[in-house]
Amino acid sequence: MDIADIATSDYIEVDATERLAKVRSIFERKNPRGIIVTDDGDYEGVIGRKQLLQSHVQDDAKAESLVVSAPKVERTDDVREVARVLVEGGTKIAPVFEAGRLWGIVTTNSILEAVLEHLDALTVGDIYTENVVTVGEDTRIGQAINLLREHGISRVPVLDEDGLLSGMLTTHDIVDVVVRDMDKTTRGERAGGNDRILDIPVYDVMSSPVSTTETAESVRSAVTRMIENDYNGLVVTPEDDDSQVVGILTKTDVLRALTYTEEEHMDVQITNIKLLEALSRDTVREDIEAVVDKYSDMQVRHAHVRFHEHKEKLRGTPLLQCQIRLRTTEGQIAGSGEGYGAEQSFNVALDKLERNVLELKDVRADEEYRGQLLRKLGEL
Numbered sequence: 001m002d003i004a005d006i007a008t009s010d011y012i013e014v015d016a017t018e019r020l021a022k023v024r025s026i027f028e029r030k031n032p033r034g035i036i037v038t039d040d041g042d043y044e045g046v047i048g049r050k051q052l053l054q055s056h057v058q059d060d061a062k063a064e065s066l067v068v069s070a071p072k073v074e075r076t077d078d079v080r081e082v083a084r085v086l087v088e089g090g091t092k093i094a095p096v097f098e099a100g101r102l103w104g105i106v107t108t109n110s111i112l113e114a115v116l117e118h119l120d121a122l123t124v125g126d127i128y129t130e131n132v133v134t135v136g137e138d139t140r141i142g143q144a145i146n147l148l149r150e151h152g153i154s155r156v157p158v159l160d161e162d163g164l165l166s167g168m169l170t171t172h173d174i175v176d177v178v179v180r181d182m183d184k185t186t187r188g189e190r191a192g193g194n195d196r197i198l199d200i201p202v203y204d205v206m207s208s209p210v211s212t213t214e215t216a217e218s219v220r221s222a223v224t225r226m227i228e229n230d231y232n233g234l235v236v237t238p239e240d241d242d243s244q245v246v247g248i249l250t251k252t253d254v255l256r257a258l259t260y261t262e263e264e265h266m267d268v269q270i271t272n273i274k275l276l277e278a279l280s281r282d283t284v285r286e287d288i289e290a291v292v293d294k295y296s297d298m299q300v301r302h303a304h305v306r307f308h309e310h311k312e313k314l315r316g317t318p319l320l321q322c323q324i325r326l327r328t329t330e331g332q333i334a335g336s337g338e339g340y341g342a343e344q345s346f347n348v349a350l351d352k353l354e355r356n357v358l359e360l361k362d363v364r365a366d367e368e369y370r371g372q373l374l375r376k377l378g379e380l
Helices: 020-030 079-089 108-121 141-151 171-184 187-198 219-229 251-258 281-292 342-379
Strands: 013-015 035-039 042-047 093-098 101-107 155-159 165-170 233-236 247-250 268-271 300-314 317-328 331-340
Touching: 013 020, 020 035, 020 171, 035 101, 042 093, 079 093, 079 108, 079 251, 079 268, 101 108, 108 219, 108 251, 141 155, 141 171, 141 187, 155 247, 165 171, 165 233, 219 233, 219 251, 247 251, 251 300, 268 281, 281 300, 281 317, 281 342, 300 331, 300 342, 317 342, 331 342
Parallel strands: 013 035, 268 300
Antiparallel strands: 035 042, 093 101, 155 165, 233 247, 300 317, 317 331
């Protein structure tokens, strides 16, 4: 399936010289997935809600100061490949080109709506994210923003003092309160206003109650609820207990599932691929396969590699964090590490992944030995 019938020429566009005050106003009034930015009619990039969380950027700044590059796609591109580039680009929209000219956009929602009938074969348990970042009710907005940026996510479940699910904090919630405050304050009061926003506890901003799902629910059912209610994610809870957080299901998880293939080689998803430098996708895949081959019983359904850039640098090379997560027939296995540059951080994460794979292998061997021993004892 290609995106010719999924893409739309109906999109919001602003010039690179437009003031951010107008951009913020557009998000508040029209709630778009993202805004296309052009320079004298030529495509420059996109602005999403994540970019608006840069609270130090003032209203008088130009739109170009928050532009991020989004992957360009053609109207004839395959929907699986478009899903891949949306995930790797970390955006909700991608510009669609035809004959070298900007034609329109494709959004995460339009892709999910188009493939909805094919999602019955998957359950939430097949694709949800288990390792969830959470915050407490008294966490300050400034701290929450830093967590969202650090982990490259757009939402965090909020827990009460007993560790039970209390609410959900999203970039949408934060941007809304920032825009409202900016509408109230004058230019001279702006800096103080920003400081007050960052000190607000998330309890005052979060959404509650929280929509949840269970691992047994079909992905089609979960996505239908997300689309109908304009949710970008659902908290995964145990059956019959919606107060405990065991994971989260986002539209990005579903898009990532669309990229799964039945090819000879495992499918590898790379987030923040612009940080990959000299490493190639094939090198990353081959190195991960070499680790997995040390446990012959394991089959990898999907590999996700995520890079995050820190501010620290060594002789101009940034400190990167690399996270590798494998979804396998033996469950999820992960490894993470830091280093200067993509290659070093990836190798550190790969070493940790290998230790975890071998540890799992030893655990399985111990379980098999224990089972054999018990069977022998039972025969006595």
